[in-house]
Amino acid sequence: MANPPNNNNNNDLIKNLIIWTVLTVVLLTVFNHFGSQNMGTTHRLDYTQFIQDVRSGRVAQVEIQGNLIRGVYTDGKTFSTYNPGDPGLMGDLLDNNVRIVARPPEQQSVLMQIFISWFPMLLLIAVWLWAMRGMANGGMGGKGGPFSFGKSKARMLTPEQVKVTFDDVAGAEEAKEEVKEVVDFLKNPEKFQKLGAKIPKGVLMVGPPGTGKTLLAKAIAGEANVPFFSISGSDFVEMFVGVGASRVRDLFEQARANAPCIIFIDEIDAVGRSRGVGIGGGNDEREQTLNQLLVEMDGIEGSEGIIVIAATNRPDVLDPALLRPGRFDRQVTVGLPDVRGREQILKVHMRKIPVGEDVDPAVIARGTPGFSGADLANLVNEAALIAARENSDKVYMRHFEKAKDKILMGVERKTMVMSEEEKKLTAYHEAGHAIIGYLMPEHDPVYKVSIIPRGKALGVTMYLPEEDSWSYSKTKLESQLCSLYGGRIAEELIFGPEKVTTGASNDIERATKLARNMVAKWGLSERLGPLLYEEEEQNGFLGSGGIVSYVSDETKELIDEEVRRIIDTNYARAKKILEDNMDKLHAMAQALLEYETIDAEQIKRIMEGKDPGQPKDWQDSQDKTPPAETAPADTSAEATESKGDADKDAPSGAIPDGAPKLQ
Template sequence: MAKNLILWLVIAVVLMTVFQSFNGGEQADRQTSYTQFVNEVRSGVVRDVNIDRTAGTITGIKNNGERFQTIMPLYDDDLINDLLKNDVNVKGVAPEEQSFLANIFISWFPMLLLIGVWIFFMRQMQGGGGKGAMSFGKSKARLMGEDQVKTTFADVAGCDEAKEDVTELVDFLRDPSKFQKLGGNIPKGVLMVGPPGTGKTLLAKAVAGEAKVPFFTISGSDFVEMFVGVGASRVRDMFDQAKKAAPCIIFIDEIDAVGRKRGAGMGGGHDEREQTLNQMLVEMDGFEGNEGIIVIAATNRPDVLDPALLRPGRFDRQVVVGLPDVRGREQILNVHMRKVPLDENVEASVIARGTPGFSGADLANLVNEAALFAARGNKRKVSMAEFDAAKDKIMMGAERKSMVMSEKEKEMTAYHEAGHAIVGRLVPEHDPVYKVSIIPRGRALGVTMYLPEQDRVSHSKEHLESMLSSLYGGRIAEAIIYGDDKVTTGASNDIERATDIARKMVTQWGLSPKLGPQMYMEEQGEMFMGGGSSRMAGVSDETAKLIDAEIKDFVSRNYNRAEQILKDNMDILHAMKDALMKYETIDAGQIDDLMERKEVRPPRDAHDRKPTDSGNTGASAGTSSDAEKSDNTSVSGSELDDKL
């Protein structure tokens, strides 16, 4: 665009120079007043005149050859008579007519303007940029050169196994003869699978950065647009460009947008998308080979991809990039903390222990939020206090300081959260209670948080039953103190989670002694425009009744256990309520004092916490296990407004 503009400016300057050179050769006409012109006519000095009434000018030649020009008044009827009486040769100048081309341009200008506007908007809709209005079939993949990708494996942490899988690609791109001499071929495609935010895109960029090869990046949704055949054409063009730059890497993000199963029947047919997928299948493994081109794709929905896309020869290997464990979270935190000035009391291992279930993106957000908290406090370094505050904000929501609660509501919330905490401390195999707060956060009036001692990949029956007891602790505390008629709707979320756990224990996990290890509930994958669902497998009416009875038995048994625990520890319940009313938030150390029936010490400032105080730092938002898809945070009153 800039080159074309400069070219036209140069042409315009040249034309103006030529025009001025031609005009410069003509003698300039001397300007004469009209009165002087009339006097000269009457004195016989003027020999020849040209009158242009349209322009209102008179040009002429005197007897001595001098040229002159004057402006003619609007009305002077005697001028012609004077000219004729003095034998002046008078010539009239006809009005200049527009050329044929000018007439056509003026008549067609509105139509040309409309066509130009239409072309402009078509370029904008198709993202044409400078490619031209009819370049819809051109690939929209962005090419990054060898020196443009600065990401390396040092910037990727928490997924060591995935890094090992893709390190082989780097070795092949650097020295292909090492593998080819033994008959090995470079993988044509690598599919990265994992939850959102685990670093799939970052890992692909690291491969390109380490291998120092061109890197084409594109999204799956960039292939299919409003015109039929555009997607297939873009796939062809993308691979043509990649062949010219081979060896290179093509990275397709969110490939499920174009690689869904053909004829699946979900959401109706889409022939254009299927044509695009067919073209991609042919380009990856058709009659023509694509030597030196590695296709790396990322998705968090591998279950919807077409089987033809997943077979060896197209995507030869699948790399699972899962949620990091505690060691991986520590490594990720160290990567993101490089750019943040840290206080001496910050310990990445402590923060990692308190963030089970966090992805790499979640941990990056945690570090950023901590830095923002420190900046708002005009601090020069980020300490554990800011990391604690950031952790609480991410997992529990921001504090609703403007929310006004009456003393009665605060007291009821304090009893509710104290019930959760006491039962959670006294049932076996339960995660330790980390913090209890009656400060409204997000949609919750109060929060009880548990800190797992380690990442859990499976759960015992005893642990699940302890979770049921602690979930009902809040409702039971309200019923004991205020009576069954005064119980509020604050436990709706607790009841929902407890019922879901009990149902899965009976129908999916085989933990019911009467029903045995048999699947009675089938999980359905995520449906079109909706979340996952479950449906009851084919069971008889008697079995369905037995399932309901077993679910009720699990719930009732643990409800009664929690009730007995609270009745046996009423003094602790009242003391914890008083501590919450006084401090609003109590930590693990204060909870220890209450459980040992000691005087509650004032809360320590988070700046004074030592890194070894792991029980007082961190929080749990749940683990990666299916048993705790809902987080480990007990929420009180969160459903009150929605339910009413």
């Protein structure tokens, strides 16, 4: 397909070269003119020396033209000088027999005099007009020139460059079904037009970051085999009012020249926020840009074949005018993939790497709940990096396990030296979490326990859900409360109340939020009933804002009492379980001290009263463990507090702070 903007750019380049050439010639001509007036003959002579030479008889002839004097010595040499207005000059020349030739002064034309006097001003005006033309039309090199403020920054991909299809988009089957008719319209618009159907002008894709909104938009262009214009919402807005609107006009002009095509605006909330909000009522440049975008979308005719696709994770802040019918009236939610979607996404990314025979994408998908498509792509890449570091010819399952542990639990810090007392306390703390999690009903199975420091945590207990959870029962929430306090209770039972550390600070914070949500948000308190007492202000898919309370002071006291009752009840319940399983607590702690990390199979054997045995990768880890440093452990109060605050369970086993979200 021919690209008209490229021809325009070539024409502009030729015009600019001609203009620069003409300016250069004119400047050289003027400078030469001025220079010719200031040039002498071969030797510039002082007037005093000239008079002395005349009186000494050395001067044979002079030519006088106005104040300019050119002369010839008796030996044939030439000179030039200026007459300062000496009235006795003619007498000196005649007395010394100097031949005098007189010529009238040079007379410049009136036009030349005007041109010379006005040339600097004319030059400034010409440069200013040229600059204004460049700002309005993208001069000085077209789109990439320094004056191309009003030109669109959109990048156009031809059908040959867009190689993404629906086969490359996995885990978003519902979203693909929603946009397939857009592809059909771009391929065969007559099918819809003969029935009077109008395809939506705009499609708004909403969803959390990393779920594949941009990839899906490219797949639509790839399937329809049409040009793809890609631009970010922030590329429209500049500090100069009116520039953004000019870029919107230019973008749609390019789209009409290449129709049928797709315009993709990423992060449209940067330019499409509700008007009239914020300090001072909003931003004039952003609002003018939004107004122009609305006008251009209204001006798209169904026969032109221009589809505008936008993506955002903040649909709550968009201007209502953008979402009305005739603009972005079709919204496609691209959410986090379920376990089957994650398996499909993993298979797509595994095509690019050599995978071992033991790799099972279904197992990896089950162990990565809540991962987005971008997270899974990062997981596959991390596994490939680990395999490369080991000089492996393929990426095996053990590499994926290590990559998953690194992402979920943090990087191992095996060189960090812990005292034996701190290591023992961490082992009992994590063993307490694991035993409670193993025995509580409806709790996610314990996947792995480690006392190797990862990130800021001294130890990690990781739970692996058997399937994606869309809601949480009261039993499951109370089981989560019990397991959160398992570490602190284990410290108290083994080392005494005086030796309890700050290691459970994060567990206490999460347990308190969980119990409060049960009472104030989810209606799981019999005493207060199914009423909403508090809620968090939601900010789209990016998280929550502040807490909004709807209760009186008396009700707040009741909420606090009920939260305390729930926590005390489950704390006592967890303590009773650990007291009844002290032998398993000691056995698991000893296994952690010996192997540092134990897996689900070892945990199961310990809970059955059997010898845990070695972990599967124990020998490999021993072969690659770096030598221990001899530096003393940091036992300062500040360091202990910071380490304790960071001690926490793996993210996959965590209950969200707000209401259960559909993953």
